[in-house]
Amino acid sequence: MSDQPGTASPLKVAIVGAGPAGFYAAGQLLAAKDVEVEITLLDRLPVPFGLVRFGVAPDHPKIKSVTRIYEKTAAKPGFRFFGNVEVGRDVSHAELLERHHAVIYTTGASHDRRLGIPGEDLPGSHAATEFVAWYNGHPDHRDAEFDLSVKRAVVIGNGNVAVDVARMLGLSADELRETDTADHAIAALAESGIEEIVMVGRRGLAQAAFTNPELRELGEMADCDIVVDPAEVALDEHSRTWLERDGADVREKRNVEIATEYSTRTPDGKKRRIVLRFLASPVRILGEDKVEGIELVRNELVADDDGWLSARPTEETEVIECGLVLRSIGYRGTKLADVPFDDQRATIRNVAGRVIDENTDEQVPGVYTAGWIKRGPSGIIGTNKKCAQGTVDALLEDVAAGALPAPSEDASDLGELLAERQPDLIDWAAWQRIDAHEQALGEPQGRPRVKLTRIEEMVEAARAAAGAA
Incomplete structure (x- = not known):
């Protein structure tokens, strides 16, 4: 093949999705030895960082500091960013391939998995993904509405996202005002009438997916008690065996210790309380015109021949009155135009990051994937x-083997092409102006930033700052 990278020209790679996986891939490629690399990083939104900006809880600023590493990547020679660009709308998959040796899709998994139970679509029943995006100021969910006047909310799930959602509902107004929570969410949460947040997990405490720091934080809130019935932390024979197995996860053991300590506490009578429940699954959301309650079935743990534990429903059920249900049972990726997709796994079809054709099961030359859209929604940042x-x-490896297709078009004209199709194109310098504007808004309030939550506001801030300069 002509124009092979490392010989007559640099390796040109387009990365679609400016979240953690996209930035890590960009940084690793730019640090590669023996090959010069040029990176074009694109994102549908005007602002980068994906899950770090729109998924990490606002009261976790240390986790958000990872963006400093991404900023160092953006400062390297050979890097360029185009935001407010949607692949499939402003530029096609084929046009990216024509201008690059390779395209890496790192678009994440932003849609929720459904419970599949009656009443799931009642007003007051929401995906936790929508709630998280709302309080983090994602433009797609900025105008979502949640009835926070109710007394009790139920969060379905036992992962870190479920814990984040429960904690956000329990934070005091003063705690919220120190964060970069979107202003519209701070106003709504500060007026919340919610007194109790019940978090429900399908399996037992020993199998819960949340991490130790997330669980520990629930017991350290200014105006919210943590309540755990001692019966909820009593381990059955299967759970004890699970914790004692070879290679047992220390995280699981520590979670049991933390929750067991919670079960010994006497509530302080704070404004709100978070209640942890395990071994229960929703079977029906109740209500006529809105959520009025949720029916749960009690589960028991059963072990298969390999010792893997699963939850099996019993005959025991109960109803919890509530006015808000937030479902946090996982994320799904969505199909991209002209990119092979595995509907069952809700990921791009791939083997070790190499995208695989749906019809031939052969590698699609020059097309790759990374992050949640590659492996599913697992792990931390x-x-x-x-x-x-x-x-x-x-x-x-494919570069070394000469297996990448040569670009048939010049990548240098991509900026002009995108600017013609998307007049509100945002490059890295424009994002830096948005970033500075948000930080300046936050500084007088002692906050890290005040997020702009509408695309038109972001574009306006970038243009106004450019004009002032």
């Missing part, structure tokens, strides 16, 4: 670093 490295290693 840092997990994407290793995931991206695996994809980058595969790509560089």
Whole structure:
């Protein structure tokens, strides 16, 4: 093939999705030895950082500081960013391939998994993904509405997102005002009438997916008690065996210890309370015109021949009165135009990051994937670093083997092409102006930033600052 990278020209790679996986892949490629690399990073939104900006809880600023690493990547020679660009609308998959040796899709998994039970679509029943995006100021969900006048909310799920959602509902107004929570969410949450948040997990405490720091934070809130019935933390024989197995996760043992300590506490009579429930599954959301309650079935743990535990429903059921249900049972990726997709796994079809054709099961030359859209929604922010490295290693192996298709068009004209189709194109310098504007808004309030939550506001801030300069 002509125009092979490392010989007559640099390796040109487009990365679609400017979240953690996209930035890690960009940084790893730009640090690659023996090959010059040019990166074009694109995102549907004007602002980068994806899950770090729109998924991480606002009261976790230390986690958000990972963006400093991404900023160092953006400052390297060979990097360029185009925001407010949607692949499939402003530029096609084929046009990216024509201008690059490779395209890596790192678009994440932003849609919720459904419960599939009666009443799930009643007003007052929402995906936790929507709630998280709302309080984090995502433009797609900025105008979502949640009835926070109710007395009790039920959060379905036992992962970190479920814990974040429960905690956000329990934070005091003063705690919220120190964060970069979107202003519209601060106003609504400060006036919330919610007194109790019940978090329900399908399996037992020993199998819960949340991490130790997330669970520990629930017991350290200014105006919210943590309540755990001692019966909820009593381990059955299967759970005790699970914790004693070879290679048992220390995280699971520590979760049991933390929750067991919670079960010994006497509530302080704070404004709100978070109640932890385990071994229960929703079977029906109740109500006529809105959510009025939820029916749960009690589960028991059963072990298969390999010792893996699953939850099996019993005959015991109960109804919890509530006015708000937030479903947090996982995320799903969505299909991209002209990119092979695995509907069952809700990920791009791939083997070790190499995208695989749906019809031939052969590798699609020059097309790769990383992050949640590659492996599914698992792990923490840092997990994407290793995931991206695996994809980058595969790509560089293909470079060494001469297996990448040569670009048929000049990538240097992509900026002009995008600007013609998207007049509100945002480059890295424009994002930096948005960033500075948000930080300046937050500074007088002692907050890290005040987020702009509408695309037109972001574009206006970028233009106004450019004009002032």
